Amino acid sequence: MNTVAKRQVMSLTVNGDTYEVLVSPRQTLLDVIRGPIGLRGTKEGCATGTCGVCTINNEQGEALLSCLTPALEWDGKSVTTVEGLEADGELAPIQQAFVEFGAVQCGFCTPGVIMSAQGLLNSFHKPSEDDINDGMAGVLCRCTGHIKVKDAIRDVVKKRA
Amino acid sequence: MHLPAHEFVKPATLAEGLSLLQSAAGEIKPVAGGTDVIYNMRGRLFQPDVLLSVRELPELQGVRSAAGGRMRLGAGSRLTDLERSPELAAYPMLVRALRSVASRHVRNMATLGGNLCLDTRCWYTNQTAEWRQAKGPCLKNGVNVCHAIQSSEVCVALNASDIAPALIAHGARVTLACADGERELLLADFYTDDGVAHTLRRADELMVAVTLPPPPADAVFVKETARKGNDFSYGVIAAAGEVAGELVTGLTLVMGSLTTRPVSLVEPVRLIATQGLTDTAIAAAAAATREELGALTNLYTPAAYKSTLARALVTEALQRLRGAAA
Incomplete structure (x- = not known):
């Protein structure tokens, strides 16, 4: 079977803003946050879940490794990145x-x-x-x-x- | 680097998921937390045609009491949730094993079923695709060559689960479902000595639950690793039974991470069951361990270290078990 990574439109809420993005199954949450959404605070380190540099927070506010999360898994969900911590110019x-x-x-x-x-x-x-x-x-x-x-x-x- | 091309499907119900598993053309791989599957896809060890997301299947969630004082753990339960589950407080040794896995970050994502089905690991295969290309494929990629033990005709990659030995020591059973129904087997019988087809799960099956008997009176878990956080184990041991003074009944001793499947020790258990937890019997049990483990030459440490470690883990577990009853 020859697999074509079919792109799909998904909805992702990052720091309270909802984005509709065209995503390939080949992309992780990290790729989408840094790529089409354009928030570059979150970094890629080892990309294997060892270093934790790509950590963001899931809907419950827990640490989530964005490098090991398929983007499409998060369709319709929300995350918080480092850009979302400050409020009204005040640091968290x-x-x-x-x-x-x-x-x-x-x-x-x-x-x-x-x-x-x-x-x-x-x-x-x-x-x-x-x-x-x-x-x-x-x-x-x-x-x-x-x-x-x-x-x-x-x-x-x-x-x- | 992007993941290899694949189709991502996310069924809403278990029935839909099982039907997809049964009808899949090409290779279909269930994924839950992704901490092993996505990791292995990045390294091009897994290149499935389809990823089947089972992370949110409602039928796979939660912990609940079952008949006969047993406990049913949904295979899709996250390790973090299991650690903190009030229902599992009666199984402190299992909670200790759960807490020893990788890091909080990983446990916030990883699931019970995923951990029990973790791919086996090898010093040769668990490298980058470019690194592997230099020496060529092995049994894991369909070629009849083993680079870890050159005379071996089967893959000798190691089981990497810390939770499996703990659950086996408790006498846990696993439930596998397919579109035609369910079957249940002892977790102890779930693993094989072949690092490629290392579990009895068929491609059309999904692990849906783990069932625990009532908790044992006494149990210990010991894990040896390079650092406390995030590392795979050099070796783990789980022991359970009922200890009264030096006497112990219903003893189980299970070693993990040293071999292709978790090993339930036989002769060491017999020695302790007949002689009690005396210093002499513990020393004899430790000495009888090595022979039941087979070849020990893969990953992290040399064979001589692994032999010494196996003896030390048995000694430590039995001494702690004796202490637990004091």
């Missing part, structure tokens, strides 16, 4: 904490690290140390050593009522 608490704690060096992994942290903060109001380690083990920053990243997350947790 986790973004502000990354700035204050210097939890960034080269910055390439930062969108994935922040969306992993946001996924953790969406799942737990007051995550424990174990929860933080568990939530962040699937995303790799080769510059910061994760120390300042965890400091930033702990700071957001501390400031929560």
Whole structure:
């Protein structure tokens, strides 16, 4: 059987905006977000689910690897990317904490690290140390050593009522 | 790199999905979380004509009590949901195994059925397509050559599931459905010694559920891996039974990640069942383990390390089991 990757129109809501895009089965959610939708915050790292750099949040606000998700699987659904965290020009608490704690060096992994942290903060109001380690083990920053990243997350947790 | 060309279909019901599996012309592959299937498609290990998305089939979701104190786990349940399921709190060893899989990111996507059907892994095949091209195809690509063990006539790629040994130790059964009906078999009997056709699931079948007997009194799970997060195991062991002092009844010992199928140990179990959890019996059980594992020369670590690891895992599991009852 000779397979032709037939394109289909799908609907995807990213950060509250709904897009109708023509998508091939060969494309992942990452390809569609960065390509036709044009939001380049989300990065491709290993493309094998190991590095977590492509992390976005699913409808429940959990960490989702966009590089391993077929785009068509997400037809009619919504996601949040790093561009969707700020509101009215104000950084989200986790973004502000990354700035204050210097939890960034080269910055390439930062969108994935922040969306992993946001996924953790969406799942737990007051995550424990174990929860933080568990939530962040699937995303790799080769510059910061994760120390300042965890400091930033702990700071957001501390400031929560 | 884009995924290989294929057709993506997403049935609304199990019946529709099973009918598509039965009538498919060409290769059709079920996909749920995608963390193994899409990964392998990227590496061009899988190039199916059709991807059948079963991720949201309602019949595959959820955990519920079944007759006789059993628990039925939908094969489409995400690992994250199973870990946090109140119904599974009575199975702490299984929850430990679930939590040990890959990373939170992967467990937010990966499903129970997907984990149990994970493709086998090999140091040779699990490389880039370009890397494999240099040495040519192997048993996994339809050629009668094994690059991992050159004298082998069957594929010796390793089972990579951490959950399978835990479920087998619990005596779990799997339900496979096809358009003509369902069949149920012990998960212990689901795997084969052939890394290519490594499960008994037929191409027209879908794993729909796993059924657990009532929880054992005592159970332990030990996983050895390079790092805590995200790595495949060097080796895992799951043990279950009822321990009273040094006596243990209904013992099961299952090793994973060292061989093509998870291995239910026989002689080590017999030794402990007859002699109890004494230091001497534990040492004898550990020494009797290696012989039941067959050839050990694939992935991550050398054979001598794997032999030592197998002994250490058995010792550790049995010592912890003794401690669990104290």
